[in-house]
Each structure stands twice: as C-alpha cells, then as structure tokens.
C-alpha cells in the first residue's frame with residue numbers, strides 16, 4: 001500500500017486513542033504526530049504545517065460537555081484560519097460535534113471509531129488541507145508581488161529637467177486610462193521605472209505588475225511563458241504552467257525588449273491582443289485576458305517604424321500612447337538630482353555619513369555623457385559610496401570613462417587586445433564586457449548576445465565590475 005503524502009496531528013488525553021490512532025494512520029499517511037496535552041498545540045503549530053488535525057472534544061476525567069474542545073478549536077483557528085480540524089466525539093455526542101462544525105471544524109469522528117471511516121475522512125481532509133495551504137501560499141505570493149510593485153523610495157522617478165517633466169505629465173495623464181503604452185528609450189533611461197509608475201497610478205494598482213523580458217526568452221519558451229502550457233504539451237512539460245498573461249490578470253503586463261521579438265512571434269502576440277484571449281499550449285481552453293499592456297524597447301524609433309523589422313499593425317495596437325525617455329545626456333539637469341538621491345540612498349544602505357560632491361565632481365558628472373544612462377550613474381554612485389575615501393567625492397571616484405567613448409556614442413571600440421600580459425580572469429572578463437559594451441553602443445541586448453550571456457547575467461557581471 002502506498003502512503004498518502006499527508007501530515008496529521010492527533011490531540012487527545014487518552015493514551016490508548018493516541019496509540020491506536022497512530023498505528024492506524026501511519027499505515028496510510030507519511031507523517032503522524034500525537035499530543036496528549038492541548039496546551040502544546042500552539043507550539044506544534046508554530047513549527048509544523050499539518051494537513052489535518054484530529055482533536056478530542058473532552059480533556060480531563062469525566063468531561064463530556066465538549067467545552068475544552070470548543071476552546072481549542074477556536075485557538076487553532078485563531079493561529080491558522082485555514083486549519084482542517086476533525087473533532088473526536090464521545091458516543092452520542094453528535095449534537096456537540098455539529099456545533100463544532102458550525103464554529104469551523106471540518107468533520108467529526110465518533111468513538112468508538114471504525115478504521116475505514118477514520119481513514120476515508122482523513123484522506124478527504126488531507127486533500128482539503130493541501131488545497132488550503134496552496135491557496136494560502138498563492139495569496140501570500142500575490143500580496144508580496146503587489147507590495148513589490150507599490151511605489152517606494154526605490155522606484156521613485158527623480159527629475160528636475162523639462163524633458164522629464166513632460167514625461168511625468170504624460171505618465172499621470174495616461175495612468176488612469178486603460179490605454180496601452182509604448183515606451184522608447186536607450187538602455188538604463190528608466191523605461192521599467194516609468195511602466196511601474198503608470199501601474200501604481202492606475203486603477204489596477206491593487207493587482208500585480210508583471211514584467212517579462214522578451215529579449216531573454218528563447219523562441220521555444222515564448223508561448224509557454226506567456227500563454228502557459230498543459231502537462232505533457234511538449235517534452236519536459238511535467239506539470240501545468242500558468243502563463244504570464246493569466247498570472248497578471250487584473251494587473252499590468254510589462255513586455256520589455258519588444259523590438260527584439262522575431263516577426264513570426266510578433267504575429268502571435270498580435271493575435272492575442274486582437275482577440276483578447278489566450279490558449280495554453282496543449283489545451284483547447286480559450287481563456288479571456290484582463291491585462292493592461294505596457295511595452296518598451298531600446299531600439300530607435302526609425303527601426304521600429306520600419307515594416308521589415310516590426311509589424312506596423314502590432315505597433316498600432318501597442319502605441320495608443322507613446323512615451324520617449326530621453327537619454328541622460330539630453331537632460332543634464334537631472335544628473336545632479338539623481339546623483340544626490342542615490343548618494344543619500346546608498347549612504348544609508350551602507351551606513352556611511354553623507355559626503356558632498358566636490359565642485360570638480362559635479363562638473364565632471366554633468367559634462368559626462370553617461371552612455372549607460374541612469375543605471376550607470378546609479379552604479380557609479382553605489383561603487384563610490386563603498387570605495388571612495390576623503391571628505392568629499394572627487395571625479396575619479398565615479399569610474400567615468402574619460403577616454404572619449406563616454407562622450408560620443410558612436411565612438412569605435414578601442415582595439416586593445418583582450419589578453420596581453422595580464423592573465424587575471426576577472427580583469428579579462430571586465431575588459432571583454434567593456435569592449436563589447438562600447439562596440440554595441442551600450443545596447444545591453446546586443447552586448448549580451450555578443451558575449452553569449454543573458455541580459456540578466458550581463459547585468460550581474462556589470463554590477464560586479466562596477467560598470
């Protein structure tokens with residue numbers, strides 16, 4: 001006989017009942033624990049997640065009112081409202097058991113019990129318990145996702161420039177509508193930040209904001225990731241999977257790097273947006289979708305407007321409102337405001353006193369072109385907070401590439417050999433990333449592709465090397 005995957009607790013002051021119950025249930029369920037004093041219940045619940053609890057109604061000699069059972073039933077449900085509790089009643093105590101069920105017990109078993117009845121009741125209860133635990137964890141995950149998408153100090157858009165004020169106005173006007181928004185801008189200009197700002201100012205703010213990096217999805221994963229799949233739909237589909245469109249239901253779906261989507265996948269996305277339904281792979285179910293779509297790309301507008309590269313009927317669906325995030329070099333007034341914001345932020349994080357920027361540092365930073373935009377500025381500041389010594393920050397604390405490449409985006413990569421006399425792997429890696437970034441004009445997707453990395457892996461390495 002294979003044991004069912006269930007964890008059961010039996011609470012009774014009668015040692016014979018505990019022993020008989022344990023012997024019987026152990027043959028059917030993976031884990032059975034017993035407890036002869038209800039006072040231990042809170043401690044047990046704090047360290048174990050039980051699928052079902054068998055609880056006696058009467059504790060102490062001669063007790064038959066069920067009063068103790070009611071008290072402990074209430075306490076268990078107070079600790080875990082989703083607990084599945086089966087009451088053990090004395091012969092003829094059915095009325096009391098019915099009262100207990102009104103107060104939240106799931107079922108009852110009358111003494112003397114019949115073994116098959118106990119096993120059948122507990123099998124059903126364990127199933128229910130597992131469903132409740134899953135539902136609870138899904139609810140917690142959902143709440144965590146919603147909390148993560150709420151505005152915080154980490155996702156505030158700092159700006160003091162005219163061009164960004166226009167962007168902020170556009171965001172606040174668009175947010176309360178259901179309009180699809182298309183965001184254009186170089187890497188690191190704050191496209192995802194803008195998308196989050198739209199979500200948090202929208203009527204969907206109490207639901208999830210879900211971000212999908214289309215640039216890092218392989219073609220074979222595209223459909224299963226976005227639309228989901230049924231178990232067995234393809235080799236390796238070991239269980240059902242909910243797609244992002246469904247997971248973001250009621251909220252906002254942010255599709256990043258849309259410009260990198262191959263044309264045949266653009267067609268699939270267009271069909272979904274036109275029909276507003278999805279069909280998971282391997283399924284016949286047609287599921288309606290309820291998401292607001294925000295898309296972003298770092299590909300220049302001219303390429304996006306080119307039918308050879310991007311389907312114009314899809315663009316038409318996506319860009320009800322278009323937001324252009326200017327590169328940092330075209331809104332230099334923002335540099336100081338953003339720098340000061342992150343100096344305060346990282347000084348607090350690393351428990352350092354806030355130091356001022358020297359006049360030379362202010363000038364160097366505001367004159368620098370920041371090819372990696374705000375992301376690069378933010379990293380430069382974090383690194384300076386950790387490493388810089390002295391009373392104030394100096395230009396050299398911010399790892400700005402003053403060899404000229406930072407000032408002209410079209411500069412050709414220097415032809416420095418990757419491996420010279422220095423064979424240190426860490427330094428070779430850093431050099432390779434720097435060369436690839438310059439060669440690809442700081443386009444993260446292209447750089448990652450050239451280096452054979454995912455975008456996420458490239459970001460991790462850029463962070464590690466302070467790039």
Ligand SMILES: Nc1ncnc2c1ncn2[C@@H]1O[C@H](COP(=O)(O)OP(=O)(O)OP(=O)(O)O)[C@@H](O)[C@H]1O
Pocket residue numbers: 154155156157158159185186187188189190191192193194256298338374375378444
């Ligand atoms: N105006 C801003 N104020 C404060 N922080 C900002 C601002 N713009 C961007 N950032 C920060 O810069 C980093 C990059 O921003 P974000 O990820 O939104 O850029 P992106 O354009 O989506 O980048 P990519 O194209 O590489 O995906 C984030 O850490 C973000 O918090």
